[in-house]
Amino acid sequence: MSRPLLQLALDHTSLAAAQRDVARLQDHVDIVEAGTILCLAEGLNAIKALRAQCPEKILVADWKVADAGETLAQQAFNAGANWMTIICAAPLATVEKGHQVARACGGEIQMELFGNWTFDDARAWYHTGVRQAIYHRGRDAQASGQQWGDADLARMKTLSDIGLALSITGGITPADLPLFKQINVKAFIAGRALTDADRPQQVAAEFHAQIRDIWGDK
Amino acid sequence: MSRPLLQLALDHTSLAAAQRDVARLQDHVDIVEAGTILCLAEGLNAIKALRAQCPEKILVADWKVADAGETLAQQAFNAGANWMTIICAAPLATVEKGHQVARACGGEIQMELFGNWTFDDARAWYHTGVRQAIYHRGRDAQASGQQWGDADLARMKTLSDIGLALSITGGITPADLPLFKQINVKAFIAGRALTDADRPQQVAAEFHAQIRDIWGDK
Numbered sequence: 001m002s003r004p005l006l007q008l009a010l011d012h013t014s015l016a017a018a019q020r021d022v023a024r025l026q027d028h029v030d031i032v033e034a035g036t037i038l039c040l041a042e043g044l045n046a047i048k049a050l051r052a053q054c055p056e057k058i059l060v061a062d063w064k065v066a067d068a069g070e071t072l073a074q075q076a077f078n079a080g081a082n083w084m085t086i087i088c089a090a091p092l093a094t095v096e097k098g099h100q101v102a103r104a105c106g107g108e109i110q111m112e113l114f115g116n117w118t119f120d121d122a123r124a125w126y127h128t129g130v131r132q133a134i135y136h137r138g139r140d141a142q143a144s145g146q147q148w149g150d151a152d153l154a155r156m157k158t159l160s161d162i163g164l165a166l167s168i169t170g171g172i173t174p175a176d177l178p179l180f181k182q183i184n185v186k187a188f189i190a191g192r193a194l195t196d197a198d199r200p201q202q203v204a205a206e207f208h209a210q211i212r213d214i215w216g217d218k
Numbered sequence: 219m220s221r222p223l224l225q226l227a228l229d230h231t232s233l234a235a236a237q238r239d240v241a242r243l244q245d246h247v248d249i250v251e252a253g254t255i256l257c258l259a260e261g262l263n264a265i266k267a268l269r270a271q272c273p274e275k276i277l278v279a280d281w282k283v284a285d286a287g288e289t290l291a292q293q294a295f296n297a298g299a300n301w302m303t304i305i306c307a308a309p310l311a312t313v314e315k316g317h318q319v320a321r322a323c324g325g326e327i328q329m330e331l332f333g334n335w336t337f338d339d340a341r342a343w344y345h346t347g348v349r350q351a352i353y354h355r356g357r358d359a360q361a362s363g364q365q366w367g368d369a370d371l372a373r374m375k376t377l378s379d380i381g382l383a384l385s386i387t388g389g390i391t392p393a394d395l396p397l398f399k400q401i402n403v404k405a406f407i408a409g410r411a412l413t414d415a416d417r418p419q420q421v422a423a424e425f426h427a428q429i430r431d432i433w434g435d436k
Binding site: 011013036037039040041042043044045046063064065066067068071072075087088089090091093112114115116117118121136143 | 229231254255257258259260261262263264281282283284285286289290293305306307308309311330332333334335336339354361
């Protein structure tokens with residue numbers, strides 16, 4: 001299990017505001033995510049501008065694709081994304097087509113878990129070649145008070161055992177990280193925990209220190 | 219049950235190409251849809267430009283929202299959309315928040331049905347105040363050979379009985395329409411059936427003629 005990465009989620013409604021946060025934080029994170037809100041506001045230009053701003057970072061197009069997997073994957077990867085998200089409710093044909101384009105482009109697909117997905121779905125995604133999923137406390141679920149619980153952790157463990165590395169998101173703070181010690185974590189995704197902090201670079205450093213304490217320094 | 223409407227889906231990767239089809243077809247359809255592919259390519263500008271081009275049409279932002287229902291609904295309705303889609307996998311909190319903003323703006327939410335949704339979900343959406351859903355054969359499912367079947371029609375009938383008006387999409391042609399006679403159909407959604415036709419206005423006329431034949435002239 002490799003050491004988890006730190007992902008900066010950009011859920012701004014304006015590209016200029018997102019780019020200001022990238023300028024402050026890109027040297028302190030491993031992955032930059034063009035969030036759904038930003039992508040729906042700014043279109044492909046968001047992906048292209050972030051690719052230009054941070055040419056060496058892993059860049060995620062958080063599009064939560066539900067259909068037209070081939071066309072959307074071509075659009076995302078041609079614009080410079082490394083990873084693209086597909087919503088768990090998508091037909092398996094969409095996952096397969098998205099994954100084929102991703103593989104041809106040297107990219108990866110991440111399955112975004114919301115609602116009524118099943119472990120059989122997860123095994124089917126794994127069999128298409130997909131190796132990543134995103135486990136959420138959604139912002140609305142989070143705002144309505146839903147906490148991380150044992151049921152979440154048990155589901156994450158099963159997903160890890162199926163072979164999917166998980167990125168974990170939803171109001172994550174450095175203090176939450178020990179909860180996920182048994183999970184195959186690809187990345188911790190932080191948005192407002194970083195961008196709304198008084199000292200965002202210090203918060204990023206606290207994430208990295210916790211990750212090293214828990215998962216080691218390799 | 220009112221007469222079904224005809225919706226033009228714009229799944230272009232460029233706004234200019236979408237607007238050419240709108241210019242040809244807007245007088246022949248009831249609803250114009252800014253499709254997911256177009257919105258992810260062009261951002262909010264797609265919604266604004268289509269609103270400017272057809273100020274009197276119902277305009278749909280097909281965003282398939284999974285989270286951040288309040289922010290995204292504000293963005294969509296402020297840009298000029300009348301209806302916004304939410305993916306069935308979204309948490310109920312997202313549906314509630316999206317619907318609250320929609321109602322405040324005089325708009326409506328449409329639940330987009332993909333994957334493992336349940337009739338209990340449908341009843342929960344109805345109780346939030348949502349009155350529309352979109353029933354799909356996805357383009358990828360369709361390309362892999364999945365047909366409309368009795369199971370689809372039975373599910374649509376149950377959704378109608380729950381109180382949701384359905385928009386139906388996925389390779390629909392005028393010849394398919396009699397299948398849906400018993401369903402509370404809000405709209406038939408046609409994309410490439412119209413835009414790729416040699417004589418798109420004639421295809422639109424055939425849809426309207428079939429709709430009048432089946433549902434009457436009122």
